[in-house]
Amino acid sequence: MSLIPLLNDIVGAEHVLTGDDATAYLSDWRGRYTGKALAVVRPENAEEIAAIVRLCQQYETPIVTQGGNTGLCGGATPSNKGDAIVILTTRLNKILSIDTDNDTITVQAGCILQAVQEAATNAGRLFPLSLAAEGSCTIGGNLATNAGGTQVLRYGNARDLALGLQVVTAEGEIWNGLRGLRKDNTGYDLRDLFIGSEGTLGIITAATLKLYPQPIAKSTALLAFEDIQKAVKVLSRARQGFGSALTGFELMSAYCLEIVRRIFPQIKVPFAPETAPWYALIEISDSESAEHARNRFEEVIGAAFEDGDIVDAVIAESGQQSHEIWHLRESIPLAEAEIGKGIKNDISIPVSKTAAFIEKTNALLQAQFPGIRHIIFGHLGDGNLHYNIGAPDGQEEGFLDYQKDVYKIVFDSVASFEGSISAEHGIGQLKKDILPDYKDEVELALMRKIKRVLDPNALLNPGKVINSVELY
Template sequence: MSLFEDLQQVVGEEFVLSGEEATPFLTDWRGRFTGKALAVVRPANVEEIADVVRLCQQYVTPIVTQGGNTGLCGGATPGNKGDAVVLLTNRLNNIIAIDTDNDTITVEAGCILQTIQTAAEEVGRLFPLSLASEGSCTIGGNLATNAGGTQVVRYGNARDLTLGLQVVTAEGEIWNGLKGLRKDNTGYDLRDLFIGSEGTLGIITAATLKLFPKPQAIRTALLAIKDVDAAVHVLSVLKQGFGSLLTGFELISSFCIESVRQHLPTVKIPFEVNKSPWYVLIEISDHEDQDHANQLVEKVIGNAIEQGVVQDAIIAQTVQQSNDLWHIRESIPFAEIKVGKGIKHDIAIPISQVSAFIEQTNALLQERFPGVQHIVFGHLGDGNLHYNVGAPDGQEEGFLDLQKEMNTIVYDSVARFDGSISAEHGIGQLKKDILPDYKDEIGLALMRKIKRALDPNAILNPGKVISSVELY
């Protein structure tokens, strides 16, 4: 018997793919990484996943876990050796339980994020994790990368929204930590260890997540501002005025909006793009009523305009208008694809330093690469920037060849501002080799020790986060 035949015995012949059937799962969403695989398997439940892992451990065969394949760093794409098994979680798509008294929802890892949001809404609750890819990304992938999204300023990252996990270990054991407890000080926090580990320490198969009361009123507004300094000041003003009601605070450059207008003409943009160089998209969630929300938004934003920190504002009056404003923000990554392949940086900077970082880093890039386009947007409420760089007009050919040098300029600048080279997309293949240059050495050594302890044969997503050659 071969591993391929053993896998067929475990999950069924029709759920072990090879050849052309496997091809769609071998390239990442951005088309940057394409690998090879011995097989693509689609287990039906956690027990089958455990069986698959035990087989791979027996044959010392790498396992790459893949959910919705919406990652941006190649973390769910196999390498080029062709010796890996790609394990899909899309058949584990059940909502296991909803507990409205405990405000929790327990789901399998292959559940689409939007499905979880809808299930929460149907019982009068909110699951606040929200991403542009929410219609196709899975909760397992969200947890594997500790996704952030647009409501981090109020609710936190995926880690903050998770109470318990079920995980298959590298030995094929099933750890059932799905308790819906908000207090549990019984030793090391294994949950937080697996979240953000990108499938290199264990395979997340289910999660118990926090639910929140469904807001009675949601108000959205787009604010025109003169510069990023003003945006940081506006954030302070709105935090003071709205308190915990402020759920979203997105920084968007006019270049991003212009790209959406040019390349995605069906997206409604209700203003002149060149009116201001920068915009802030905000959202508040009010638990009183619509009138209270209206009065509060008009008061707080009105005061900001009177103070001169906001130049102008569009306040959505209907749900459709609110959706239209958010659609602009969510369309930016798709407009970027139309513009051409850019060099992307998912980074975190202390909020107080964001303006200085952008100004100084832009200048450094222009000095070295005159005419590059700065495609900057992100979740300013938590300091997460998508600091992307596009080719000068008419110079797209060979632009990606500049990535290594450009990354060095950007990431060296991030380090000077005590930032992080990865905020919410993970490390994957894309940043694995440069992580040692920017990660504290003691922290990196501890990561290696954890990897060796939990995955001694290095079969779980090898070549991601930590290079296998660094482990031994």
């Protein structure tokens, strides 16, 4: 008997998509990868996913799990072989429970991140994971890639926000680890194995997540700097002055603001183009009062002004102005997409080495590709840069053909500064062949051993993170 009728029996024929009905789920969000699949299957719960996995083991059928399909490395797109099924988790979209005494929320993996944020808000709590795709990305995908976002500086990555998981294993068993415990020292931390594994070790179906008190007030400002080293200095001053109240420190080059101004003229950019070459959005969250937040903010920022570390600053006077400053930052990727496809890098560098890395790598790239545009922004507070490269004006056609050469220059430089070639986007299929050049061989060997133990038939998201030919 063929696989499709058996899948129909598990989830219902209306939730097994083939042919044209499946097409929308076979390409990644950036349009860089398109694959084929036997079917796209939409289960409703962990039990149905477990049954699907057992069936796929029987038929030796690869499985690709997909949530909101907002990934940037092709991790949720099947290959061109057409031998896999895609498990779509979007029907697993229930908020299962909220415990305000324990400050936890338990949700299914297909919940949209924004829906989890809103559920926490309605309960008088904060779920702090926040990123540009929060209106469409899912919690399962956030955990599978260990997503970061704009508040990592204060609250950590997705891994730091997860207390427990429910996971369907490669054998089709269900591990119920939805424990809301902050201390559980009873053996190996299986949770952390699955988080960040991009669906290659198991399928996350639910999670118990940390909640936090809602801040009483926030203060936001956009600061201008003459160089990155001054921005790093102010970041250190802010850490000391604000402590855990510092929630965001987002770096942006002047060119980033320029393209936002050009593509979205309706967005207010509060500085003239010639003000400074670098900018940073800084935000603190205060647990006392708006006045207390404002006073602390002005004290620290004022001292940086007096020392000559800041060229200029705009401090938000209202929630609306704060929203406008954040909207400016969040519009950079959208503006970047409008000016033409570029070569994206999601890297991390020790904060202390950021200025030197950018100076050196910019020079290396300009020497090889004169006139390229440096579209640099990201989360300076945690060392994560979106170090993106745009084609020289008028040379957009075919620029992506140079991606391998650009990656070589950038990643070699990242390695020389003791950084990482992936900070929050994952490896997927985009970087799986590059990873061995920059990962310690012992680390890679351990990763392969874990993969062989947890997915012995290599059916879970094959060809992602680890090259399948290296496994056996």
